[in-house]
Amino acid sequence: MSQSIQMSQPIHNQPQSYGQPPGAYGQPVPVQSEWIAAPMAPPLNCPPGLEYLTTVDQLLVHQKVELWEAFTGFETNNKYAIKNSLGQKVYYAIEDTDCCTRYCCGALRPFDIQILDNSQREVIHLYRPLKCANCCCFCCLQRLEVAAPPGNVLGHIVQEWSLWVPKFRVEDASGETVLRIEGPCCTVSCCADVEFRVLSPDGGQPVGTITKQWTGLAREMFTDADHFGITFPLDLDVNVKALLLGACFPIDFMYFEKTDN
Numbered sequence: 170m171s172q173s174i175q176m177s178q179p180i181h182n183q184p185q186s187y188g189q190p191p192g193a194y195g196q197p198v199p200v201q202s203e204w205i206a207a208p209m210a211p212p213l214n215c216p217p218g219l220e221y222l223t224t225v226d227q228l229l230v231h232q233k234v235e236l237w238e239a240f241t242g243f244e245t246n247n248k249y250a251i252k253n254s255l256g257q258k259v260y261y262a263i264e265d266t267d268c269c270t271r272y273c274c275g276a277l278r279p280f281d282i283q284i285l286d287n288s289q290r291e292v293i294h295l296y297r298p299l300k301c302a303n304c305c306c307f308c309c310l311q312r313l314e315v316a317a318p319p320g321n322v323l324g325h326i327v328q329e330w331s332l333w334v335p336k337f338r339v340e341d342a343s344g345e346t347v348l349r350i351e352g353p354c355c356t357v358s359c360c361a362d363v364e365f366r367v368l369s370p371d372g373g374q375p376v377g378t379i380t381k382q383w384t385g386l387a388r389e390m391f392t393d394a395d396h397f398g399i400t401f402p403l404d405l406d407v408n409v410k411a412l413l414l415g416a417c418f419p420i421d422f423m424y425f426e427k428t429d430n
Contacts, residue, residue, distance in 0.1 A: 218292025226403040276426035294319040315415040377401035
């Protein structure tokens with residue numbers, strides 16, 4: 170009798186896990202890291218910091234909502250979280266312009282944008298000089314310099330003259346066109362995404378997309394904190410991936426950044 174009673178007693182020394190569902194064989198599911206892990210063997214001749222791009226075929230660029238800007242309308246420096254498709258952070262981007270430039274020039278302002286990794290190391294630097302927004306004048310076309318690491322120019326994003334649709338060339342460091350970007354006739358984001366097609370150098374083959382994502386009526390009306398998605402082939406050259414990431418920012422400023430100036 171005593172043996173049967175002993176066997177029927179509950180066992181209390183089983184390990185328990187809280188806050189997450191069990192995985193296979195009752196094992197806890199590991200918590201996903203907030204930041205993406207660097208690959209074990211980065212490719213040769215890869216600029217330092219760009220090794221994170223070798224394992225992704227999609228980037229999500231999410232601009233941070235600034236409450237001071239939303240309530241007062243006073244433009245602040247833009248800040249962005251750059252994530253992979255799993256939601257892990259790849260980089261963090263910070264605009265560096267003074268308040269006078271932001272107030273006087275609005276969305277047309279020249280800017281420096283620092284793109285940092287999880288150790289706060291600047292891995293990509295973007296620079297756009299001041300130019301007027303007049304598509305009818307060849308000298309007013311926009312141009313963005315992309316350097317990785319800072320001081321080592323990877324190439325440029327160059328606006329092409331066009332009356333109907335937004336067009337850009339993606340140039341490498343030698344000035345050769347490696348990709349083209351073409352937007353829609355209407356870039357107004359009204360309850361739908363706005364897609365810019367990434368094309369081959371001759372414009373004949375689709376390569377990827379840069380998409381301004383619809384984020385909801387309230388966010389679209391009262392803030393200019395935009396969300397973008399960038400897609401490209403996984404095996405695309407890592408330098409070209411960095412150039413496409415850089416192309417997202419002038420597109421944001423030119424077509425989706427609100428200004429009251």
